[in-house]
Amino acid sequence: MPLTVADVVAVLEEHYPPRTAQDWDAVGLVAGDPAAAVTSVVLAVDPTEEVVAEALDHGADLLVTHHPLYLRGTSSVAASDPKGRVVHRLVTGGCALYAAHTNADAAADGVSQALADLLGLTGTAPVEPLDAExxxxxxxxxxxxxxxxxxxxxxxxxxxxxxxxxxxxxxxxxxxxxxxxxxxxxxxxxxxxxxxxxxxxxxxxxxxxxxxxxxxxxxxxxxxxxxxxxxxxxPVPAATGTGRIGRLPEAMTLRAFAELVARVLPATAQGIRVGGDLDAEVRTVAVCGGSGDSLLGRVRSLGADVYLTADLRHHPASEHLAGGRPFLVDATHWASEWPWLPRAAEVLRAAALARGARLDLHVSTLVTDPWAVHLPQTPSGAASPHEGASS
Known part of the structure; x- marks a missing residue:
């Protein structure tokens, strides 16, 4: 007997409880009939039009995304804008949409833990643990x-x-x-x-x-x-919470660590940006999938040597680096969160096998960062910032 949308949602919410989502977040079933049968699921970071097209081409009954479609709510789902078109395409294509966002970030086996595991970190703990009440x-x-x-x-x-x-x-x-x-x-x-x-x-x-x-x-x-x-x-600290901090099996230089990050994360146009002394030794590593500059002060207080996250802004990053460690490694939003998708797919695969149900699972590799290409700049042919200035 096939699983239903409600069955898959129940599995996801057991592993990524909605109660652990931030108050401002919008997680859960966005579109679809809970009673509808599910034999095919596509998992992706963003519910973009391109991702929805991929899911429908794959014959998916359910699209599971990390980011919500409507984070701040809406009064219209008209097909005159991209989000409205997503809703229409999903409904007419018979594909439900479910979002697990900050609840997946906080989970013990969620987004940041997947990132930490990819780097081989040991003894991991949340950077900002959620208190168990x-x-x-x-x-x-x-x-x-x-x-x-x-x-x-x-x-x-x-x-x-x-x-x-x-x-x-x-x-x-x-x-x-x-x-x-x-x-x-x-x-x-x-x-x-x-x-x-x-x-x-x-x-x-x-x-x-x-x-x-x-x-x-x-x-x-x-x-x-x-x-x-x-x-x-x-209240006692729980295994859930924002970010993760742990230790590398062996110390390495910041340059070597950045090269490790570049190898294990999926490739994007931006690539990996690094701030700090490239020859300095690092071992204690903090990570946060997605935008993580709100944790800069916290990871410093925990004694991290280097902090891997995404979307670091100019002023917070430059002011932080002026104070020394942790050094900064900046990936793209999509790349830092994508490693969670195969892990979530395995959660669903195990649940389907336990119930004797057939479930085709596909993890999208469509890069949904907004940047399409990175053009390295070279000194030749470029004007110096000081060229033409009066002496």
Missing amino acids: LDTLTTFVPRDHTAAVLDALAAAGAGRLGDYERAAFHSPGTGTFRPLPGAHPAVGQVGAVAEVAEDRLEMVLPRERRAAVLTALRQAHPYEEPAHSLVAQA
């Missing part, structure tokens, strides 16, 4: 209902710890209570003290699942008024 739920359940309540809480999102689910602790004890007039007790009689063999059940849950877990508790628990307490845990 967790609660601990404690409740008391008649012993013969413990498993059912535990399962209901797990289904609502409790008990997930890293690569483990349904994680819980329960211990035996005795519960006691006296039902008052108007109560309809599942155990005991109105006005009489009851003693019940109960289990104390404790589970951790993400804070954003608090309402769903409490609803599941009330629905699954046999008591009219299930006793419980919910305690907010202190």
